[in-house]
Amino acid sequence: MTRSSRSMKVALLGAVTMLVATTTATAAPPKYTRQQQVKVKVNLSDRTKPLVAKDPAASQQQQPDFSADEVLEIEGAVGEIRTDQIQLLEGLIDDTPDSEVDEKAELLFRLAELHAQQQRYHRLKTQEFTIKADSAKKAADKKKWKSQADASAKKSKEALLSAVKAYKRLADNGKFKNYSNMDKVLFYYGYTLQMGKYNKEARNVYDRLKNDYPNSPFIPEVYVVFGDYYFEQAGVEPENFKDHLGNAAVNYKKTLEYPKSSVYTYALYKMGWVYLNLGKHQMALETFFKVADLTKGDKKKEPLNRAAKKDIVRAYAEVGDAEKALNFFKRVDKSYSFEMYQILGDIYMEQGKAEKAIYVYRDMMKIAPKDKNVCNWQYNVAHAMMTAGSNKQKVDEIENLVKLYGAYKDKKILPAAESQECHDNAAAMAGDLARAYHNESMKTLNAETLQYADRLYHVYLDVFPDAEDYGETEYYYSELLWSRAENEKNQRLQTELWENAAVSFTNVVKHGKVDDKLKKVSAYAAVLGWKNALAVDPRVKAPPPDLNPQEDKVPEPLPIPEREAKMLDAFDVYIQYIKDPKDDELVGMKFLKANIYRRYNHFDEAQPIFEDIIMHHRDHETAEYSVNLLLDSLNKAHKYDEMLKWVDILLEDQKFLKDKDELAENLEVLKQQSLRKAAEQLEKEAKDSNDYSKFVACGQMYIDIFNRNVEAEGNDEVLYNAGVCFEQGKSIGAAIQMFELLSKTYPKSPHTSKALARLGKNYAAIAWYRESSEKMEEYAKRFAGEKDAYDAMNDAVFYRKGIGDDEKAIDDTNYFIKTFGKKKVADAANAYFSLTSIYEKQGDKDKVVGHLRAYVKKYGEKGGADKVIVAYAKIGEILWEQSCKAKTVNGSCIRVVRERAIRDSNKKKKRKKGSDQPTQCGPEAKIKLTVVARDEKLVKEAMKAYNTAISEFEKRQGKTGGDDKAAKYYYALAKFRKADVDYEKYLSYKFPTNLDFNPQNESVAKKSMKRFETWVTDKAKAAETARKKYEDLIFNVKDPANAIAAAARIGQIQQNFSDALFTAEIPTNVRTGPYADEGVEAYCDALMEKAEPLEAKSLEAFSVCLKVSTDIGWFSEWSKLCEKELGQIRPEEYPTASELRADPDEMSTITAVEPAVLKLP
Secondary structure: OHHHHHHOOOOOOOOHHHHHHHHEEOOOOOOOOOOOOOOOOOOOOOOOOOOOOOOOOOOOOOOOOOHHHHOOOOOOOOOOOOOHHHHHHHHHHHHHOOOOOOHHHHHHHHHHHHHHHHHHHHHHHHHHHHHHHHHHOOOHHHHHHHHHHHHHHHHHHHHHHHHHHHHHHOOOOOOOOOOOOOOHHHHHHHHHHHHHOOOHHHHHHHHHHHHHOOOOOHHHHHHHHHHHHHHHHHHHOOHHHHHHHHHHHHHHHHOOOOOOOOOOHHHHHHHHHHHOOOHHHHHHHHHHHHHHHOOOOOOOOHHHHHHHHHHHHHHHHHHHOHHHHHHHHHHHHHEEEEEEEEHHHHHHHOOOOOOHHHHHHHHHHHHOOOOOOOOHHHHHHHHHHHHOOOOHHHHHHHHHHHHHHHHHHHHHHOOOHHHHHHHHHHHHHHHHHHHHHHHHHHHHHHHHHHHHHHHHHHHHHOOOOOOOOOOHHHHHHHHHHHHHHHOEEEEHHHHHHHHHHHHHHHHHHHHEEEEEEHHHHHHHHHHHHHHHHHHHHHHHHHOOOOOOOOOOOOOOOOOOOHHHHHHHHHHHHHHHHOOOOOOOEEEHHHHHHHHHHHHHHHHHHHHHHHHOOOHHHHOOOHHHHHHHHHHHHHHHOHHHHHHHHHHHHHHHHHHHHHOOHHHHHHHHHHHHHHHHHHHHHHHHHHHOOOOOOHHHHHHHHHHHHHHHHHOOOOOOHHHHHHHHHHOOOOOHHHHHHHEEEEEEEEHOHHHHHHHHHHHHHHHHHHHOOOHHHHHHHHHHHHHHOOHHHHHHHHHHHHHHHOOOHHHHHHHHHHHHHHHHOOOOOHHHHHHHHHHHHHHHHOOOOHHHHHHHHHHHHHHHHHHHHHHHHHHHHHHHHHHHHOOOOOOOOOOEEEEEEOOOOOOOOOOOOOOOOOOOOEEOOOOOOEEEEEEEOOHHHHHHHHHHHHHHHHHHHHHHOOOOOOOOHHHHHHHHHHHHHHHHHHHHHHHHOOOOOOOOOOOOOHHHHHHHHHHHHHHHHHHHHHHHHHHHHHHHHHHHHHHHHHHHHHHHHHHHHHHHHHHHHHOOOOOOOOOOOOOOHHHHHHHHHHHHHHHHHHHHHHHHHHHHHHHHHHOOOOOHHHHHHHHHHHHHHOEEEEEEEOHHHHOOOOOOOOOOOOOOOOOOO
């Protein structure tokens, strides 16, 4: 398991704990306890036991690893000798007579050496097999190597005896006393005896050598052998320790008298060992240093050189400083200094010098952090700290060791053997010591000891997930965390520890590395731990469901916090493991699990668990709470049908509700409220779908709720809601019935005021406008403070106007202004302005003008700039109309005479002859008009009003902040009327009379033509002036209604010009007399030459008028005029134009721009 998956937090103690404790509340005793029956198995291995220095009294002598075997020049390679070789040599000896002294002696020497070599070979094999047996892991391998070691030892003994026998046969035979190599034979003979532990016999042989051959080159070797004998005896006979060492020194010094001897440096080396054992460490250090120096670079003496360097370290360990050691070793051999430094650390460990060992190993780790032995060095630091350090230091170093292994194992930095050794050391240190501290803490309850065990368990479980004792250790760790939490005094830290304990016990069950008994214990402990961590009360009392939430939507599921999610995990572990349905704890855990889901809006997950408890565990203490929480969950999830189903089920179970008065009362209330909730939901569905039948069903549901208990609190609202639903379902009669019942039953209810307003609207909906007005007026006057009171009065005015009750409409308006005018100035201005429509309807135009002028004076822009523009334009319009004493035609003050055009009427007829001449050149369908003079004073006043309207609009660039569309219409209308002034001036140009274009009277014809052309020029200029103003309306102002009117006027301008020519009376003198035919023809030709192009232009203008109307989709009295004139001008092309078009659908953009008081919603 990794650190992240276990999610443990190690709470800090010591000084940090004390500091937090001063600012944090003291932890209360745990609410959920359990009996801990854990028995921790503690078994400290040698890897974890503290260092113990060797007792000098127990073993006085220290022995070197280097022996004389490696320096004595014993001939012959060490190897297995074949039996046939020995037999061949023995045969030669038997065949050689004693008289051949040297030859036979040489053969015997060679035979003895063969046996000696065989003995040395088997002795080395014995050592090799013994080492393998000691290091074997498997019993079978251990047995195999032990057997081979025993066999080799036996062969070695046999070979030794054979060698001794051969040496004895040669040395003891007097015939060979003069053998030239007898001194060598004696030395080899003695050495062989010594190797076989026949020391006494060996000494006798060596004495003979010294006595008989005092000048033999083997004499120094003999002294070395004697020295080694006494050196070894010092260890065998501790009571004569110093005497033997003294004798050894004498013999070594004798050897030193032979400086050229091959054993000189060995003897010097052994003197160093004598000094070392005598406690003369400085002399030993100097002696070993000298040996190392003397043997430096000598290949043959390299083993001795290495041994001397190692023993320099041994001596230095007694007299030197650890901090200076590495530099000293570099003086001895720089390339070997680091190995010497490591040896020094090992020696410090052997000697129990923990502080020095720690210094050396830490220094080495700094120097070579990736050395293959680095993990072993950290182990030695941790091991040494067991002797030298405090408990904290011990735990720190063990943690470092385990973490080092954990870091290096994945990176494969260490070789396999070193990695395995590191694993074993780290696991033993952490695992053994964790249990030891745990066991001690159970007796003392010491918080610090608990923490140490915690740390070691924690790091052990992190790094050794495959350990054989992992499950057991994990369980111990969980129990330790429980103990820590139970004894922690700091509330915040205690909460963390309960959480850690719960997670750990959960992991024990999940990992499944313990027996079933511990699984159950751990599952239960995990849940209790979470309860304590979160201060959970399984008897939590939930409030009754709130059936009137602020949110209409189902709450979105929220993320479950990490801690609660882990608690759910613990519940699941317990629920999965514990299968007994009667287990009280199992039911309690199901409840807690469901409640967590509910708290975070996971209603779908919570619901089945609550239902299971209610259905199958109704006697459990959590059943009542499950009911409340289930109903609350269903309510929030908008599952009203299911909630009501459960309410009905539970209300029928009187046995369950016995002694649960509050729950029973809540269920009754809930039954009522759930019906209301269902009604509200039905209303919402009706709104979403616009289904009237659902609105009616909603109203009926509210009636059922009312009838269920007519004295229930809130029934006034129930009746109001029923009326609203019926009203929205267009069941107006039922709605009126509900609102009337509400008004009579609950006259002082706040819902009654709203009911009055709705009654008014409902009466209006069925065209009972008088009743509607009365209810609106009653509401507005009784509840003037309500925000919609002025809306009600507005509606009342509107309906009063609609039914022609002008006086009441005026009274209501004045009441509105008086009541709401101060606080709602703009609305009061609007109300006052609205009276305009009443006065307009009454037909008293002077009163309308007076009212509009009073409005402008009283309110001005307070009612909106748009109304100022409208007011002035309306004033101008009334005055303009009054300025004409005749009935206007298309807004112009004129009189018109014309006949209806018929098909073919415009076709050119044959000119009459004789006295039967026409009175005009054109058809009778052409217009004959006379301009009626207007009242100049009224025109002046009208223009002033129009100019003010135009000015007010233009200074705001059309942005009035109100009804811009209406303002633009009246602005355009004002400009249209100003153009009409020029239009009527244009129309006033009368055609010249008494014109005569008869060529027979040339002088008269010229004068007539001049008068005629002057008239044409002047009228054309007037036409141009008017036309430009109308075009401005079309192309710049662009108000649809007035643009069409302007286009029509342009057509009328062209039409009037041509019609004036067509209808001009032919003078009497022209159409009579003998030359009438020629005179009329000349006269009409002159006029038609001008009239026909003008007629074409009028036709074009009216066509454009009609096209503009079609393009913008605007058909009015003006567009109809254009169609009519097209039919008059060219009835053959537009035979039914006037008949095909229906009545105009646009009289203008707005004829009455104001509502009654305010616009209806």
